[in-house]
Amino acid sequence: MKQFEKLTFESVTVRAVAIPMRRPIVAKVGTYPEWPFILIDVKTKEGIIGRSYLEPYLKNAIRYIGPVIEDMATAFKGRTLAPLDMYRDVISSMHLLGRQGVSVIAAAGLDMAIWDALAKAAGLPLAAMLGGSVGPIRSYNTNGLWLIPTEKLAEEAKGLVAEGNFKAIKIRLGRPTLAEDLKANDVVRSAVGHDIELMCDFNQGQTMQEALLRMHALDDQGLYWFEEPVVFDNYAQTAQLARELQTPVSIGENIYGSRSFFDAVQAQAADVYMPDLMRIGGVTGWMRAAAIAGAAGLPLSSHLYPEVSAHLLRASESADWLEYRDWGNPIMAEPFQLADGHVTVPDRPGNGIDWDEAAVARYAY
Secondary structure, eight states: OOOOOOOBEEEEEEEEEEEEEEEEEEETTEEEEEEEEEEEEEEETTSOEEEEEEOOSSGGGHHHHHHHHHHHHHTTTTOBOOHHHHHHHHHHHTTTTOSSTHHHHHHHHHHHHHHHHHHHHHTOBHHHHTTOOOEEEEEEEOSOOOSOOGGGHHHHHHHHHHTTTOSEEEEEOOOSSHHHHHHHHHHHHHHHOTTSEEEEEOTTOOOHHHHHHHHHHHTTSOOSOEEOOSOTTOHHHHHHHHHHOSSOEEEOTTOOHHHHHHHHHHTTOOSEEOOBHHHHTHHHHHHHHHHHHHHHTOOBOOBSOHHHHHHHHTTOTTBOOEEEOOTTGGGBSSOOEEETTEEEEOSSSBTSOOBOHHHHHHHBO
């Protein structure tokens, strides 16, 4: 067995790329013809590099997230890599700025890269480093079915299923009228059949009054979950919907940190949860949230970040679905394998992320 190598934090490199979307995002939260990534490389004195990325939605976010990451990294120089200690120190230092927003996002990016470096030093895949194992994780395809014209939905739905023999795909709802939502759902269901699970996402676009009317009307449509029907952090409202509806209610991608995650679980705010690595606090924040979900018996899915999320779901007690998107594949030296609706966590050290530097240069801004 390889001897564990002690690592010393040396420096961090932060870069930004924007990748054109095959199917532009058209949602309540905005329209995105390209998708920005912040690439993070943590360099150690011993030569091992830990890699991660953030998906900040906005291209200009590099202007304020990048400097925060670099500032945090200055406090780590010369320290032995210990993600739990470093995460504690970063979050503690941010008490006066708050435990949400950019401070948690920057800490999450560093945390993921540090865990990658440690797993590489141990010669273990991240999943194994966390006590799990490599292998497949069931996945749903989230690469399309945005708020596009209804006549385009059938062909796109069939394409999403065919991309990896998926058994589940996601549609976005919250069109101007309930009738349009019902039609969109019917078009997609007719196109893919009843053997395909169909998740739906409202992107927080409904008022409570709208949600009550619309969710009850959609409650018999066989949807796997209603995702973020109203503003996510109004836990009283999402809890009411979860109590009243047969269809499970899902939230989680906008929850910052495990403490807020615990607050949501205590409030019975949803039936299923899907943390986002950028907001939950990287690997450290995820594993703490996963322990809460597991203890509460709540299914845990993921939001974006399929490479790292796949490792973490393999190490999470109540793992449900991986949200699969291929938007970052163009800059990956070796994208994860996809087959029969499952993403396979590779048996190689670290989180499996390595850059295609030629592609990074091409998409850099």
